[in-house]
Amino acid sequence: MTNSSSRFEAFAPGAAVILLLAGAAGAVAAGMPVVALALIAAAAVGAAVGLALALRLSAAVGRAIEVARALGKGDFEVRGLVFDQRGRAGELAEAINDMADRIDAFVREASAAMEAVRLNRYYRRILPNGMEGALLRASTTINQATDVIQGRVEAFEASTAEFGATINSIVASLVDASRDMGDAATRLGQGASSTDQRASDAASSSSMASTDVQRVAHAATQLTGSARDVGREIERSATIARDAVARAEETKRIVAGLSEAAEKIGAVIGLIEQVAGQTNLLALNATIEAARAGEAGRGFAVVAQEVKALASQTAAATGEITQHISEVQTATRAAVGSIVGIGGTIAEINAITADMRGSIEAQISATTEIAQGVSNASEGTRQVSDRISGITGIARETSALAQSLFSTSGALSTEGDRLSVTVQEFLVGLRRGPLDRRQSSERVPGGHAVAIASAKGSAKATCVDISLTGGRFAGQLPPLKIGDDIRIAVEKGVDVPATVRWIRDDNVGVEFKLAEMTSAASDRLRKLVSKGKALATAA
Amino acid sequence: MKPRVQPTSEEVTFLPDEIIVSKTDLKGRITYANATFSRICGYSRAELMNAPHSIIRHPDMPRCVFKLLWDQLGEEREIFAYVKNMARNGAFYWVFAHITPSFDNDGKVTGYHSSRRVPDRRVVREVIEPLYKELLRTEAAHASSKDGLVASFAQLMNIVKSKAASYDELIFSL
Incomplete structure (x- = not known):
């Protein structure tokens, strides 16, 4: 159906009627009534045909108006359902239907594509085939918009997935770490408590040791004192011994003097004995002489007798003295011997005392050293004690810290779990939004x-x-x-x-x-x- | 009216800017067919009106595809499908069909609308034809047509599941 044929369709019946009527008018004028009638009849037929065509076209226009109105109201279900008409009417019906079909297709495609986006399905695109002009441009725009949304959502999904994975891994590490920490805290607590126990044991041992050491120190000090006393006593003994030796020497000298005096007395005694002998001889001579002198000599004889008795007495006395002196000398010699013995003994004592003094000094020095050592030990044990009490303090602190660490790790673990759940929920929430790909x-x-x-x-x-x-x-x-x-x-x-x-x-x-x-x-x-x-x- | 038509190997094609359009009632009876539809399938509009849409069904089409189609439409969801149709003279023509429910103002489904476009020949040749052959074989392998349909549908769903998150996504990825 071309334009010219369409136009022909519109013009032909009218033009034919006009021509026929003009012909009829001509025929009337020419006085040919039969021809005129025939032409009028033909014109009538042409008019009828024209009328039929006009009615058909009018009906088609009416249907077109109906469809166009429905389309205008968004009802795409209505179509011109009188098909295969010839001419303009058919053309109009098909054009209207085709327009409705294409707009219908676009609306269905566009709304389905947008619905898919609404349901977070981003693979749905408008198919461009069959779309032309503004419909094609709008389709392209919608598809590009979907591309952009898809890109963003995918980037978002990748980020959230990464975020989720990262958080999960962090939370896993956190939970692991806090569990490890909790374990460590438990072990630490056990260690601290055991340290505390041991330190307490050590402290009591150390305290006992300290007491012992103190006792030892005290004893050592006493020992040193005693040793010093002993030393002093020995010193005194040595002095006394030295005095005794000196006195023994002096005694020896005195006794030697005594012996010498006795010797001298012996010599005097000898002289006396000589004098007494000579006296005796003289007395004897005097007696003889007195006897010769008789009576004149009697008195003399008596005196001589007396002198003779004296001489005898003297001799007897010197004898006695000599004996005494001899005894004295014997005694003196014995005394000297004794004194020498005493001196030796004292010297020995002196030597022993000297030795003893050395020993005592060594002992004093040793006990001093012991005392010093013990004192050091005491200081040491005291320090140990102090340190142990320090350790006990630290152990208790550690224990407290371990306890707090343990509860912290528990809290940490709980927080980690909470974080995990929160993030999970957050991600679930996110996925329920633009990431929800559920069909x-x-x-x-x-x-x-x-x-x-x-x-x-x-x-x-x-x-x-x-x-x-x-x-x-x-x-x-x-x-x-x-x-x-x-x-x-x-x-x-x-x-x-x-x-x-x-x-x-x-x-x-x-x-x-x-x-x-x-x-x-x-x-x-x-x-x-x-x-x-x-x-x-x-x- | 469904005349017995023997399929032939003749192929009918249409242009990329053409759309074959039809509307059906809820039972699948044609209530509208556009001129292109009539021209391609060879039936007049008068013949098509009120005819079941299966009038153009080609025996090479596995039934499970139509089951999927009706299932999805039953959920008021659109569906895309590659469909081999048969013209009045037994010739075949491939279409990429987009079928959507039509709603009245109250949102009630009143019928279905199908826009069919020229399919991607590569997809038809490389993917769809072998797949449909496979499904058809499965359907034919069962004595009861019901069992065959269950088996081929499960097969189709498994293929979909192995390749994409959904049938729709798979279709759009082709």
Whole structure:
């Protein structure tokens, strides 16, 4: 259908009628009524054709208006459903339908692409095929916007994943470190307490040792004193001995003088004896002479007799004296011998005393040294004691520190766990935002009872909410951990395989394993979700 | 009306700026077909109107693809699919179909809309044809058609799972 043929279609019936009527007028003027009638009849037919065409076109325009109005109101379901018309009417219908189709396609594509972004699916792009002009440009803009969002979200995801991993590793190290620290603190505490115990033992031993040492020091001091006394006594003995020796020497000299005097007395005695002998002889001579002189000599004879008696007495006395002197001399010699003996003995004593003094001095020096040593030892033990008490103090402090360290490490560990949970929740929160790539994440309320079975047991739970890809369940859950494979029995014989994604309090979030789902389970799940959706819509 | 058509090896193509458009009711009966659709498949609009969409179904298409399609539409989700269709004369034509639910003002699904575009021939040749052959073989290997469908659907889901997070993502990655 070309423009000229369209135009022909519009003009032809009218032009034909005008021409026919003009012809008829001509025929009337020319007085040819039959021809005129024929031409009028033909014009009437042409007018009828024109009218039919106009009605058809009008109907097509009416449908076009209807479709255009619906499109204007955003209703893309309406189309011109009178097909395969010829001419302008058909052209109009197809053009209107084609316009509706392309705008419809764009709107569906654009809203689906945006819906995908809303659901955090960034792979969805508008297909450019079939889009032209402004529709193509708008599609390109939307696709570029999605590219940018995807880029940002991926960067964000990478950052958060890295952040999560980093935090987790930090927390793991922290928890490890704090556990190690706790262990160390426990060991430290045990060590400190044992040190304290040992130090206390040592302190009491040291204290005992100190007392002993003090006693020894005291004894050593006393010993030194005694040794000094002994030394002094010995010194005194030595002096006395030296005096005795001197006196013995003097005595010896005196006795020697005595012996000499006795010798001299002996010599005098000899002289006296000589005198007495001569006297006796003289007396004898006098007697003889007196006898010769008779009576005149009698008196003389008596005197001579007396002198003779005296001489005899003198001789007797000297004899006696000589004997005495001899005795004296013997005694003197004996005394000298004794004195010499005494001197020797005293000298010996003196020598021994000197030796003893040496020994005593050595002893004094030794005991002094002992005393000094003991005093040093005492000082040493005192210092040891001090240090031990220092150690005890330190050990107690260490123990206290260990205790505080232990509680700190516990707190640290708790904080680490809390950090981990917080970060986990933060990341879960983030993922629930732009990172949530779950399909059909639109959740609807649940409410029905299910049985959750894991490898460790099974339990009854209630579905809190559910989507086609996962759900949240609450109740007395069996012991579960993240990553566990479970089966959720919705009704007898229909169970849905799932993986545990998160656990909070008595709530568990699961992702359904769509690939392992039986068609019965899949159908049931769909029904549950659409029922939930209907309920949510009704509410 | 569904005439028995024998498939031939003749291929029909259309232009990249053309869109084959159809709308169906909730049961898949055609309520609108555009001129391009009519021209490519060879049925007149009058023939197409109210006909089941399966009028152009090609026997080379595995049933599990349609199951997936209807499952996803049942969840009110759009779906993209590479579909081999059969024209009235038995010729085939490949399309990249984008099917979406249509909603009324209350948000209720009133029918479905399909825009079909020229598919990427490389994807059809290298990925889709071998995959569909495989799925079709699985479907044929079971005595009961129901079992065959279950098996091929599971197979399709496993292939999807092994390659991407979802079918949609996989389709867009091709």
